[in-house]
Amino acid sequence: MTMTTTRISGTINGREVTTEVDNATLLLDLLRDLGLTGAKPSCEMEVCGACAVQLDGLPVSACTTLAIELDGRTVETVEGLAQSADALHPVQRAFLQKSAFQCGFCTPGMIMSAKALLEANPSPSRDDVVHWLEGSICRCTGYESIVEAVLEAAEEMRNG
Amino acid sequence: MQILSDFQLHRPASLDEAVQLRSELGDGAALYAGGTELLLALKMGVLEYEHLIDVKRIPGLNAIEVQGAALRIGATATHRDIETSPLVAEHVPALSKLARHVANVRVRAAGTLAGNLAFGEPHADPAALLVALGATVELLSSGGRRSLPVEQFAVGAYETELGEDELIEAVVVPLPTAQTRATYLKFQVLERPTVGVAAVARDGDAPTVVVGAVDEKPVRIEASDGVEDYVNAARDAVDPVDDLSGSAEYKRHLTGVIVRRALEALAA
Ligand code: FES
């Protein structure tokens, strides 16, 4: 069966991408086919956040977003944050410092969601962090260290 | 991964074009905005369309503005647009708060209020408050415009008055007076509300109470005689079914509890 396609141009992690995608392709599949496997399929129904990426700055579920949405827009994934291990993004550093992950499966989604929060609200309260991360599920850490890490990253980013 | 079936994508650049597509494609096409409900249904294969009409790129369709004595929320305004709109916060703070607690942050970033109403998922937040506030939807087709109260627009589970040649242009909320008190309170353990109760008291009148998420559409509670009266009337008025959120009996009980709390919050 031939699939109907659309030509799209957008930015992924700062790089211009022009490509022809099947209309029915999900953003998560497009990203993973490009080798960007940080965002993970898990629930595949917008519930868990393992697939979270930033679309024009806001977190979305790549599992339930069409790839065509990239057209004219900007997607950021965890792979775009650091060029090397000693140039981590403040959110990544804080996750390390606070041991905010164990198996790491949820971590790319958590980090992109947290980064989106701190870009929208540089001075979140603890409640703001908890509220923003509702719908980002971690089966390992118990969340406390994740919230701590986001608050720590907020402080670091404010102090520049 | 789940696989969607193929579809043709239409991206009208104006409302006129969108309306034109609607009349040409009829029920072979779905309107597509946030996709937060539609894509789930397409992925599960419970819905299938040959055409998707993406209305997101129509300029200005996401505007939120005060027009005359009403707040007009354009069809592609997302839950997050509403949550963060200073106009909504100023004029209908209960709606800001509701928007802040719809689903999760990713759904709020993509999903739209109009889409939520058009999809007609019973386990949703906005309809109950919109009904209690007397909100209407503005519907557009090649035949013209019409306006329907949200209360009439919602017909049942996944069923609305939206014609197959129509689209929602805006959700219109009459501006509450300064003395109006409004609240929306919900109980939720899963992804969607088990019970949601809207209570609106205009200028010292008896409150309008509407229960959402329990029945297939919002239920207006007819009572006038104090909190107990509303609680009992609400428990009688709803017609819950057993599902993942709990048994019918549990939901009936919960309805009474949340109605009581909503009215107490209104009085506080
Ligand atoms: S995999 Fe997308 S939200 Fe869970």
Ligand code: FES
């Ligand atoms: S670290 Fe294992 S799921 Fe979050």
